Amino acid sequence: MNLDTVKTAVDTLHSAGEKEDTSWILEHVLDGNYLDFTPFGKIYLPQIHFNLFGIDVDLSLTRHVIFMWLALVILVVLFIKVGKSYRNSLVPKGISNLVEVLILFVKDEIAKPTIGKGHEKFLPYLLTVFFFILTCNFLGLVPYGSTATSNISVTATLAIISFIVIQIGGMMKNGVFGYFKGLIPHGVPAWLIPIMFVVEILGLFTKPFALAIRLFANMTAGHIVILALLGLIFILKTVVVIPVSVAFALFIYLLEILVALIQAYIFTMLSSLFIGMAVHQDH
Amino acid sequence: MTFLNYGLLALSGGEAGGPLDVNPGLIIWTVVTFVVLLLVLKKVAWKPILSSLDEREKFIKDSLEKAEVAQKEAEKLIQDNRESITKAEEEAQKIVAQGRDYAEKLKAQMLEESKAEAKKMIDNAKAEIERKNQEAFNNIKDQVAEIAVNAAEKIIKENLDKEKNTQLVNKLIDELQKN
Numbered sequence: 001m002n003l004d005t006v007k008t009a010v011d012t013l014h015s016a017g018e019k020e021d022t023s024w025i026l027e028h029v030l031d032g033n034y035l036d037f038t039p040f041g042k043i044y045l046p047q048i049h050f051n052l053f054g055i056d057v058d059l060s061l062t063r064h065v066i067f068m069w070l071a072l073v074i075l076v077v078l079f080i081k082v083g084k085s086y087r088n089s090l091v092p093k094g095i096s097n098l099v100e101v102l103i104l105f106v107k108d109e110i111a112k113p114t115i116g117k118g119h120e121k122f123l124p125y126l127l128t129v130f131f132f133i134l135t136c137n138f139l140g141l142v143p144y145g146s147t148a149t150s151n152i153s154v155t156a157t158l159a160i161i162s163f164i165v166i167q168i169g170g171m172m173k174n175g176v177f178g179y180f181k182g183l184i185p186h187g188v189p190a191w192l193i194p195i196m197f198v199v200e201i202l203g204l205f206t207k208p209f210a211l212a213i214r215l216f217a218n219m220t221a222g223h224i225v226i227l228a229l230l231g232l233i234f235i236l237k238t239v240v241v242i243p244v245s246v247a248f249a250l251f252i253y254l255l256e257i258l259v260a261l262i263q264a265y266i267f268t269m270l271s272s273l274f275i276g277m278a279v280h281q282d283h
Numbered sequence: 284m285t286f287l288n289y290g291l292l293a294l295s296g297g298e299a300g301g302p303l304d305v306n307p308g309l310i311i312w313t314v315v316t317f318v319v320l321l322l323v324l325k326k327v328a329w330k331p332i333l334s335s336l337d338e339r340e341k342f343i344k345d346s347l348e349k350a351e352v353a354q355k356e357a358e359k360l361i362q363d364n365r366e367s368i369t370k371a372e373e374e375a376q377k378i379v380a381q382g383r384d385y386a387e388k389l390k391a392q393m394l395e396e397s398k399a400e401a402k403k404m405i406d407n408a409k410a411e412i413e414r415k416n417q418e419a420f421n422n423i424k425d426q427v428a429e430i431a432v433n434a435a436e437k438i439i440k441e442n443l444d445k446e447k448n449t450q451l452v453n454k455l456i457d458e459l460q461k462n
Contacts, residue, residue, distance in 0.1 A: 030302060031309065058308040065312045072320050079328035086335040103332060124329045128321045148313075153306045157313040220302060 025227040029220055031062045031151050037144055064148040071135040071148070106130050110269050114276040118173070122275050125165050129158065130268040137219060137260030141253065149263070150219035152212065159212035162271045167204070170278030182281035207274050211267060218263045222256040430459065 034042040045061040078095070085096045092100050106127050111119040133149055140147025148154050170179045183200040184193055229249040233242055434455050438448070 026302065031306065057311075058306075059311060060308055061312075062306070062309060064309060065316075068313065068316045072316055075320060076323050076327065079324055079332075083328045083331045086332050100332075100336070104336070107333070107336075120333075123333060124325045125321065127329055128317070128324050131324075132317065132320055151306075151309065152303055153309040154313045156305070157310045158317065161314070161317060 025224055025231065028227055029147075029150055029223050031064045031146075031153075033060055033062055035063060035066060035144075036146075063146045064151050064154060067139050067146045068136065068148045068154070071132060071139055075131055075135055102130070102134075103127060106268060110265075110272045114269070114272040115279060116276065118279065119272075122165070122169060122272070126268050126272055129162070129271060130264055133158070133215065133267055134260065134264035137264060138257075140219065140223065141256055141260065147219050147223065149215055150223060152216045155216040155219075156212040158215070158267070159208035162211060162267075162274070163204075163208040166207075166271070166274045166278045169275050170281070173279045174281060179278070179281070186282075207270075211270055215263055215267050218259055222252060222259055226252050226256070426462075430455075 028036075033047065034044045036042055045063075045066065048059040048061065050057055050059065078099070082096045082099050085092065085094070107119075107123060110130075111123055111126055115122060136147065136149045136154075139145045140150060149158075167179075170182075173179075174182055180197075183204075184196050188196050226249045229245050229252065232245050233239075437451060437455070
């Protein structure tokens with residue numbers, strides 16, 4: 001089977017699938033190597049490959065990479081401005097007020113109650129992850145935007161970083177040996193200790209796994225529901241359904257704004273909670 | 284058929300992969316982006332903002348404590364003021380009462396003194412009157428005696444007749460009356 005044959009087959013499948021195909025929904029949600037500005041066309045992103053010890057590393061830019069960078073730029077510009085305003089005076093004004101509410105929320109409502117003593121060390125990480133996820137979530141709600149946090153690779157990476165922070169935080173407080181010893185609860189019979197140890201080690205990995213899946217699923221689901229509701233118009237091929245579809249889509253969109261905030265909060269909150277559990281093992 | 288379908292679609296550029304496909308390149312980019320963001324924001328934002336928040340928290344705490352101390356001081360001052368006002372009022376009342384007492388006493392004393400003076404003056408006057416009376420009486424007594432003596436002399440000298448006597452007596456009485 002040469003390449004031409006495959007290409008023909010693919011084209012056929014594409015054209016055949018177009019009739020009842022719903023892959024356009026997934027195409028909106030998934031990553032891609034172009035920025036979609038329909039109907040103004042698409043901007044294709046450069047493909048970067050390089051060889052590392054004989055392994056081909058694919059560092060091609062994708063939509064989600066671009067939107068993560070956009071979030072990075074937005075946050076850096078915003079916080080340079082806010083940071084400057086704090087250097088000038090103790091009294092916040094303008095956008096600093098809004099940002100300060102969020103910072104104080106992360107500091108006083110998330111980090112302080114869950115980690116307690118020594119939460120200052122983890123604040124930079126928690127604040128960064130909160131604002132990064134929040135910005136990525138909101139960028140997905142902007143027209144022509146794309147949600148980087150609806151990609152399992154992105155959420156898994158964030159969860160792995162969280163995992164590393166949790167483990168390092170626990171080990172720095174209790175020592176490497178003390179940390180693993182502290183994983184086993186007090187008062188467990190001696191013969192149960194090996195089993196408990198395995199269970200607890202598994203527990204360490206399920207926490208970030210849950211973090212990754214939760215964020216990914218929440219951010220994906222809302223978009224799919226919105227697209228499905230709008231898709232109803234074209235599937236049923238009637239204008240009667242337009243008001244209903246648009247109303248429901250609008251409702252889900254508003255819900256998405258809430259979800260964007262809640263998921264950023266939950267990811268930060270749970271990371272902070274796990275850090276607190278790793279740091280203060282006796283509780 | 285479905286498997287083949289997806290497999291072929293995957294070959295056509297990778298964009299039609301499933302939502303659970305993991306892209307190693309994206310993982311690397313996510314790590315890079317996140318670490319850069321963390322480092323930049325730590326330097327640009329978190330350190331100055333958190334330190335100034337702490338500073339402000341401390342400042343507000345200090346200010347509140349200071350305000351509390353100042354309030355306590357003010358309350359104490361007010362208490363002191365009130366006490367001293369009460370004391371001053373008492374003092375003033377005492378002074379007024381004292382003054383009144385003194386005035387009363389003075390008045391009584393003056394009244395008594397003036398009464399005594401008046402009595403003395405009256406007594407003096409009475410004494411004077413008495414003296415004058417006595418003097419006048421004495422004078423009259425002397426004069427009467429003289430007149431009587433004179434009259435007796437004249438009667439004795441001119442003891443001629445009864446008519447003449449009567450005339451003389453009448454003359455004397457007239458003289459006396461004139462006097």
